[in-house]
Amino acid sequence: MKAKPLWLALAGSLVLSLGCVGTASAKTIDVVTSFTVLSDVVQHVGGEHVNVKSLVPPNGDPHAFEPSPEDAKALGSAAVSFISGEGLENWFQRLATASGAHIDPVVVSKGIQTHTFEDEGHAVTDPHVWNSIPNVLIWVDNIEQALIAADPEDADAFKDNADAYRQSLRTLNEQIHQQINAVPKAQRKVLTSHDAFGYYGEEYGVTFLSPLGMSTETEASAADVAQLIDQIKAQHIKVYFIENSNDARLIKQIAKATNARPGGELYPEALSEADGPAPTYEALMRYNTDQIVRAITSE
Structure with missing residues (x-):
C-alpha cells in the first residue's frame, strides 16, 4: 500500500484536531x-x-x-x-x-x-x-x-x-383550531380538576368547568361544589378529566354525582416523563387536544 505524502497526513491531522477543538469548545x-x-x-x-x-x-x-x-x-x-x-x-x-x-x-x-x-x-x-x-x-x-x-x-x-x-x-x-372547529360548539364542554384551561378555552372555543380555582392550593367549599353540580347538570356536561399533577378524588366525586363519564387524563401545567404522552410542550398541546376531542365526540 502506497504511503500518503507527509504534507497530506499532517493536513488531515490538523483538520481532525480543529474539529475536536471546535466541538469541545461549544459554549453553554x-x-x-x-x-x-x-x-x-x-x-x-x-x-x-x-x-x-x-x-x-x-x-x-x-x-x-x-x-x-x-x-x-x-x-x-x-x-x-x-x-x-x-x-x-x-x-x-x-x-x-x-x-x-x-x-x-x-x-x-x-x-x-x-x-x-x-x-x-x-x-x-x-x-x-x-x-x-x-x-x-x-x-x-x-x-x-x-x-x-x-x-x-x-x-x-x-x-x-x-x-x-x-x-x-x-x-x-392552526391544526388545533381545525380539530376543535370540527366539533359542534354545543358539545365543547368538559369538567376538569381546577381552572387551568381558561386560555385554551378562550383561544379554541371550549367551555371548562372545575371545582377549584386558579391554584390547586385552594379548597372548594360544600356550597361551591353543590353549585357546580347544578351547573354541570344544567349545561349537560357529560365528560370529566383528571389532571396529571393534581389529586383526582374531588373531581371523581362530582362526576359521580352528575353521571359524567371519564375522558382520561390531561396535562394542564406539567410535562410527563420522557416516555410519557406529553414529554414536550408541543406534545402536551397535541395530546390534550386529542383527548378532549375524542371525549366530547364519543357517545
Missing part, C-alpha cells in the same frame, strides 16, 4: 426554569448552547412546589433564570432569597394579555397562559431576548432556533 450556559413546560420552550430556543434545569419535576405541581437546598444551589449559579409569573410560582422569591441569586428572573409572560377571575371575592389573574399557543409565541420572544443578553456570542443560533420553533408552533396552532 446554565439556565434554571421554574417548571417543565417552560423548561422545554427554553430548551428549544437555547438549543445546544444551554443546560436547562427545571425546578418542578415532570408531573409536578408548580403551585405547591417545595424547593430543596439543591434547587437553591442551582439557581444561585445559573447565568439566567426564567419564571412564567402572574402568580404561578409564589414559592420562587423565597428560593431566590435562600440561593443568594443576584440576578432577577426573566418573567416570560410579560406582554401577554391576561384575564382575571373572581376567587373568594378577589380578582385573581389566571397564570396558565401557556395553554394558548399564541401566548407561548410571546414567551419565545422574551426567552430569545434574554438568552441573547446572557450569551451574545450565540445570538445567531438563538435567533435561528426561535424562528424555527415559532413556525412549528404556528402550524400546530
Whole structure:
C-alpha cells in the first residue's frame, strides 16, 4: 500500500484536531426554569448552547412546589433564570432569597394579555397562559431576548432556533383550531380538576368547568361544589378529566354525582416523563387536544 505524502497526513491531522477543538469548545450556559413546560420552550430556543434545569419535576405541581437546598444551589449559579409569573410560582422569591441569586428572573409572560377571575371575592389573574399557543409565541420572544443578553456570542443560533420553533408552533396552532372547529360548539364542554384551561378555552372555543380555582392550593367549599353540580347538570356536561399533577378524588366525586363519564387524563401545567404522552410542550398541546376531542365526540 502506497504511503500518503507527509504534507497530506499532517493536513488531515490538523483538520481532525480543529474539529475536536471546535466541538469541545461549544459554549453553554446554565439556565434554571421554574417548571417543565417552560423548561422545554427554553430548551428549544437555547438549543445546544444551554443546560436547562427545571425546578418542578415532570408531573409536578408548580403551585405547591417545595424547593430543596439543591434547587437553591442551582439557581444561585445559573447565568439566567426564567419564571412564567402572574402568580404561578409564589414559592420562587423565597428560593431566590435562600440561593443568594443576584440576578432577577426573566418573567416570560410579560406582554401577554391576561384575564382575571373572581376567587373568594378577589380578582385573581389566571397564570396558565401557556395553554394558548399564541401566548407561548410571546414567551419565545422574551426567552430569545434574554438568552441573547446572557450569551451574545450565540445570538445567531438563538435567533435561528426561535424562528424555527415559532413556525412549528404556528402550524400546530392552526391544526388545533381545525380539530376543535370540527366539533359542534354545543358539545365543547368538559369538567376538569381546577381552572387551568381558561386560555385554551378562550383561544379554541371550549367551555371548562372545575371545582377549584386558579391554584390547586385552594379548597372548594360544600356550597361551591353543590353549585357546580347544578351547573354541570344544567349545561349537560357529560365528560370529566383528571389532571396529571393534581389529586383526582374531588373531581371523581362530582362526576359521580352528575353521571359524567371519564375522558382520561390531561396535562394542564406539567410535562410527563420522557416516555410519557406529553414529554414536550408541543406534545402536551397535541395530546390534550386529542383527548378532549375524542371525549366530547364519543357517545
